[in-house]
Amino acid sequence: MLLTTLVFSCKPKSFNEPQISLDNYQIEEGFELSVAASEPFIEAPVSMDFDNKGRMWVVEMKGFMRNLQGTGDDIPNGTISILEDLDHDGITDHSKVFIDSLILPRALAHVYGGLLYAEPPNLWFVDIKDDQPINKVLVDSLYSDGGNVEHQPNGLMVHIDNWIYNAKSNFRYQRKHGEWIKEPTSFRGQWGITKDNFGRLYVNTNSTQIMGDFVLPNTINKNVFYKPEAALNKTLTTNQRVYPLHATSVNRGYVEGVLDEDSLLINVTSACGPMIYRGDAFPENYLENAFVCAPEANIVKRNILSFENIVLSATQAIPEQEFIASTDEGFRPVNLFNGPDGNMYVVDMHRGIIQDKAFMTPYLQEQTAVKKLDTIIGMGRILKVTHKNNQQVSPIQNLDKLKSTELVDLLKRKNGWFRDRAQQLLVYRQDRTDEVVSALIELLQDTNNDITQIHALHTLNGLNVLDFELLESFVYSSKNILSLCHAIVLLEQFASVDRVASVIKLFQELESKDDAFIDLYILSSLGNWVSLAEEKLFPLGHNLSKKYKDEPIFQEAFINSLRDHEEAYASYMSTNKEPLSSVVFQNILETTLSNKKQNKKNFIYTKKGVSTDSRTEGYAVYRNFCATCHGLNGEGVENLAPPLMNSDYVSNSPEKLALVVLHGLRGPIHVNDKLYEFNMVMPGLANNPEFSDEDIQNIILYVTNAFSGNGAILDKEKIMQLRKQKPEKDGGYSEEELIQLQIN
Structure with missing residues (x-):
């Protein structure tokens, strides 16, 4: 009896798992x-x-x-x-x-x-x-x-x-x-x-x-x-x-x-x-x-x-x-x-x-x-x-229960998921004990694994224990190009007047490696240093810019670092009778100075939210104000309104469609050769203060796209003109009027 109990207690639980066929799926060999x-x-x-x-x-x-x-x-x-x-x-x-x-x-x-x-x-x-x-x-x-x-x-x-x-x-x-x-x-x-x-x-x-x-x-x-x-x-x-x-x-x-x-x-x-x-x-x-x-x-x-x-x-x-x-x-x-x-x-x-x-x-x-x-x-x-050669199924260890030093070890894993999550947990825990920091610094010395070095650098930065001296030492000793680029980027946050001479020496040492990756990140990371000692950094930036004079990426990197100092750089070059590095950079500099004069900023610094596209705005208006009569699918409602789907009123002339939306329509009317004898009048929106010219524009775009397949855009000036082009009688246009109407 005891043996039977033990056998059943060790038996894995059975669960009712859905059976889904993938017979009609193909996957790479x-x-x-x-x-x-x-x-x-x-x-x-x-x-x-x-x-x-x-x-x-x-x-x-x-x-x-x-x-x-x-x-x-x-x-x-x-x-x-x-x-x-x-x-x-x-x-x-x-x-x-x-x-x-x-x-x-x-x-x-x-x-x-x-x-x-x-x-x-x-x-x-x-x-x-x-x-x-x-x-x-x-x-x-x-x-x-x-x-x-x-x-x-x-x-x-x-x-x-x-x-x-x-x-x-x-x-x-x-x-x-x-x-x-x-x-x-x-x-x-x-x-x-x-x-x-x-x-x-x-x-x-x-x-x-x-x-x-x-x-x-x-x-x-x-x-x-x-x-x-x-x-x-x-x-x-x-x-x-x-x-x-x-x-x-x-x-x-x-x-x-x-x-x-x-x-x-x-x-x-x-x-x-x-x-x-x-x-x-x-x-x-x-x-x-x-x-x-x-x-x-x-x-x-x-x-x-x-x-x-x-x-x-x-x-x-x-x-x-x-x-x-x-x-x-x-x-x-x-x-x-x-x-x-x-x-x-x-x-x-x-x-x-x-x-x-x-x-x-x-x-x-x-x-x-x-x-x-x-x-x-x-x-x-x-x-x-x-x-097929790697199908092991085993639950992963609970990372929440690992010690911080064990998480540091995970930064060496080949699987990027573990590296990412270990870094996130270390930064979240803010464990700055000597044991953890020393383990991270030790990873920086692993010259065989530049990806681990990158994670270690950013983990130290996230723990707020990274400093200029550690980065400087790492840059001088490291031979891994990818981790060096990250170190260069991280150095910029530690810019101070007393470190300018050291960083210039450091960058000159890196420049001697003649590596495009390193040069690019130097060019893009001079900004905070330039703001402290522009005339000492201008020659370094200029030399690198000239080295890659025909490559826009490098010239854009340089203008990134000259932020707020473009005029000073142009003046410096003029005073020293030194031409700009290239026509490519000259065009970029002129564009930047012109934008600055007009206060025309890169939109990422002015855009605050998501802009709604016109068809979505038009759909919202249609659903709230038009769908009751014409149906969400534009198929019309029996004894209430004719269909819009594939209607010649929708597909033939967006201007005439706009006139109907603005001023209304009186029956009877033919839609796709079928007579609709409705006694009701479709009211227009022209006198409704809730609807702007942009709203009318959006409705036209949505309706023509959804019900004819060819979205039509009327500019607002045209809609303003059509507002003034009213029907002969109150209550909207008649079918005969619309047929005879000549649109300019």
Whole structure:
């Protein structure tokens, strides 16, 4: 009896895990695809993060496009859920809600012992106690104020410099001494953000697979009167081809060049969720490959990054073959993440409709209805990609229980997830004991691992124990180019008059290495030093500028360091009868001085929030004031109003459409050769003070895009003229009047 009891007590628990078939999915040879989580445990996931126990936390945007009408997006049904694998077989068998009643939540990140998450328009932070949120703090009330659901900030990625970066945003965030800091950064991407081991940031837009910065963030954009272009937000994939397995339904598939003769999508139209692979479970040649989601084509792409001096590029890994491809039109990969097990995780929203109503054309509405894609709802998946030679399944250790010195050891791990999280925890703990600091300094001496050195530098900086002397010693002794560049960037914060001579000597020593990477970061990091002793630093900057006279990246780096000292530099050069380094720099300097004179700043220093696009504004007005009679889908309402979908009133003349919107319409009327004899009169908006010329402009753009497929833009001057062009009788235009009307 005792033996039987022991046997049953040792038997692992059995859980009812969903069985999801992936028979219609293809993945690159050598890899396997499995389901790590699925419905009923999650629905409509759009982003995720792993906690310090290795559990997945998932953002569920359940309210997005639940039907063709787009209704229900204002219902607070979004959640952030914790997924658990209690039997440790790699498949989610339990979930619990951490936060509910959210409206279209979109991003999250584990930081500072709690959770940062975005629910438009706000960015929130909560502490975590027993898997429950406490001490809710509003970090930013303008995080995503305005904009369309497809065009609002997202990402929330903690970076190696201890700042939190976003996509579709020009701000970064950090918490110091209990206070949240928000400051400008370069505007990047649309949906999803990632990084490489050095610390460059990568994003994309719907029509561009991968974009990236050639330099570390916030190292070349500090001159408020110059907007750098040579090194930021560069398109890395010159070829945007995709290779789906089946005919593709996309928003403007009727436009020539979108689909081929077999109705296969030619170029990406909904690229999102990029990921640079930084794990340790794939073969070596996959390290720092760029993976990209293309949900409209039901694929995940793989590109090989090339690092040639300063410039980056990305090319399709295997010609005419995708990393993952499926004939399942519910497969909607929207985000990719490196996992603590070294594998790649695919966030599959698994939804039929992924095009927001404000942008949807009649063509896609019809395709969606015919294929019944609107019935794919209430689902969601997290897929795991493993390599056949590395499939171990084991729970990770709870990082919260590790000593700080054990976390320091994790900075040496090959898997970037552990390095990132160990650094974050060390900075959060602020453990400045001699044992921890000494261990970090010891890592700086590991000349065989420059990536570990970079993490150690920024961890020391985050602990506020980094100083000029330590950096100076490191620069003189280190032979690793990548970590030297980070040290140069970090040196600038310690600028003081008594250190000017030392740093000039140091930079001259570095310049003698004749390395373009080092020279670039010297040129971009002179700013604080120039402000202290401009005439002593001008010759150093000038010599480096002249060395790379025809390369705009270096010239933009120099103007970054000359901020607030452009006139003094020009005067210095003139006094010493020394010409500027090049025509390239002269043009950049003249542009900067002109912008300064006009107080024309780089928009990242003036832009405070997300701008809402015209179609989204137009949709909001249409939904609130027009849809009651014409229907959300523009199909009309029986005995009330005729259809707008494919109506000649919508497709033929935007000016006449504007006249109807402004001054109203009297029946009877013909729409697509069908007579509608309504007794009611459609009222115009011209005399309603709530509607500006811009509102009318936005309504026209939305209606023509949504119901004819060809969005028309009328300028405000034209709308002002049309306001004055009134019908013969009160109560609106008649059909006959509109037919006879000649529009100038």
